[in-house]
Amino acid sequence: MRPRTRVILMLxxxxxxxxxxxxxxxxxALLPAHSYNGLALTPPMGFNNWAHYECKLNERLFVDTAxxxxxxxxAKLGYRYVNIDDCWMEMQRSPAGELVPNPQLFPHxxxxxxxxxxxxxxxFGIYEDAxxxxxxxxxxxxxxxxxxxxxxxSWGVDYLKLDYCYAPEDKYPGKDFSxxxxxxxxEVSAALLKSGRDIVxxxxxxxYVFGKPKEFAEVMRWIGSVxxxxxxxxxxxxxxxxxxxxxxxxxxxxxxxxxxGWNDADMLEVGNPGMTLTEQQSQFSLWAMMASPLLISxxxxxxxxxxxxxxxxxxxIAIDQDTLGRQASIMKQIGQVDILSRPLAxxxxxxxxxxxxxxxxxxxxxxxxxxxxxGRYRLENLWSKQVSETRLMISAEIPARAVAxxxxxxxx
Ligand code: GAL
Numbered sequence: 001m002r003p004r005t006r007v008i009l010m011l012x013x014x015x016x017x018x019x020x021x022x023x024x025x026x027x028x029a030l031l032p033a034h035s036y037n038g039l040a041l042t043p044p045m046g047f048n049n050w051a052h053y054e055c056k057l058n059e060r061l062f063v064d065t066a067x068x069x070x071x072x073x074x075a076k077l078g079y080r081y082v083n084i085d086d087c088w089m090e091m092q093r094s095p096a097g098e099l100v101p102n103p104q105l106f107p108h109x110x111x112x113x114x115x116x117x118x119x120x121x122x123x124f125g126i127y128e129d130a131x132x133x134x135x136x137x138x139x140x141x142x143x144x145x146x147x148x149x150x151x152x153x154s155w156g157v158d159y160l161k162l163d164y165c166y167a168p169e170d171k172y173p174g175k176d177f178s179x180x181x182x183x184x185x186x187e188v189s190a191a192l193l194k195s196g197r198d199i200v201x202x203x204x205x206x207x208y209v210f211g212k213p214k215e216f217a218e219v220m221r222w223i224g225s226v227x228x229x230x231x232x233x234x235x236x237x238x239x240x241x242x243x244x245x246x247x248x249x250x251x252x253x254x255x256x257x258x259x260x261g262w263n264d265a266d267m268l269e270v271g272n273p274g275m276t277l278t279e280q281q282s283q284f285s286l287w288a289m290m291a292s293p294l295l296i297s298x299x300x301x302x303x304x305x306x307x308x309x310x311x312x313x314x315x316x317i318a319i320d321q322d323t324l325g326r327q328a329s330i331m332k333q334i335g336q337v338d339i340l341s342r343p344l345a346x347x348x349x350x351x352x353x354x355x356x357x358x359x360x361x362x363x364x365x366x367x368x369x370x371x372x373x374x375g376r377y378r379l380e381n382l383w384s385k386q387v388s389e390t391r392l393m394i395s396a397e398i399p400a401r402a403v404a405x406x407x408x409x410x411x412x
Contacts, residue, residue: 034259037201038260040229042322044262044295046081047079047082048085048296049065050127051272051297052238055136058105059107062082066082077311081123081125088138093139097144114157123158126161127163131164142168159200161202177208182219201228202227220256229263230264234249238274247286250292254290254328254329257327259325277310285352285383285403286340289405291325313382315407319382322345326343340352352405353365363397364395377389380407382406394408
């Protein structure tokens, strides 16, 4: 398509607000695309058990988590999805072909749990897989898409994380990875639109071609018109190495993000024992700069005051949740320090200086390097809350593995 035609089409599509405008996609047109279902206009926030609990889950965990999100004040700050990951169901469907929650783990069933979560003012999320089986070998949705979406809607589900283990590639001879995934995820996406509920759709195919640039680019061409967010990296685990790897995998993908379509760098490890508080704070800052979903995966009721303080930083949350929905990019690298910047709604910018190295670094960066014209600027450090003014340079000493994050606005 010629660029001019594409821009006109995009504009018509954008103005009409139609969910069916195929190809209405930020990556191609560099124009704001829109959420295919009108949902997740800012990155989803909440809880998912997987990173911390994996298959050690039961009804109690989600009831306690819902209660703790409310009692800690996190719910009020926007953490509202309570998402169940793999291992929630029986290994066989019912004789009628329905998915069956494991009755030992979920004795009251999923509708009850959904109602409980809703009664706390929160939203209910669940996990499935678009292939034959989930990654833990429970029944997948392939061949049961309409039926399963109806089941989820009847349980009051508000968010579906749809994984892509055991993909049904043998059913589509001649189609490549991206084409098969597109068929299957589009089918689920359409069924969700007809479900009668607002269901945020979290998808996984890009993560399955992570490290394969050609396939990855193919998947990224269509994913934003079918899903609200998509995993981009390997599974995160509670170690600095993993956080850096997922950051590196996600940070170059800004052109694909838009309000209602987010690059998902995976769950937060804040609150878990494997990283220092500095490292946890760095993950939180970087995820906010990358407009990644903020899904806590820890024992929320047992969060230390320090970890709770990280998760409750309203200024950093506001960067993640900024309504312009522009993911940060690396503007410059000085030694081990990445300098990231993203424009925010109302003309302000967010800037982060990330020291990946093992020693403190003194950094000075010119505002021009981060895309701002010369002038007077007000710099607000979002962790220390210190406010300063500068003409040209942003200077800071950044400890090892730390992130300094600022809101920067012109002084008139
Ligand atoms: C992985 C996925 C994890 C978790 C797990 C469950 O593929 O990336 O986040 O959902 O499956 O089996």
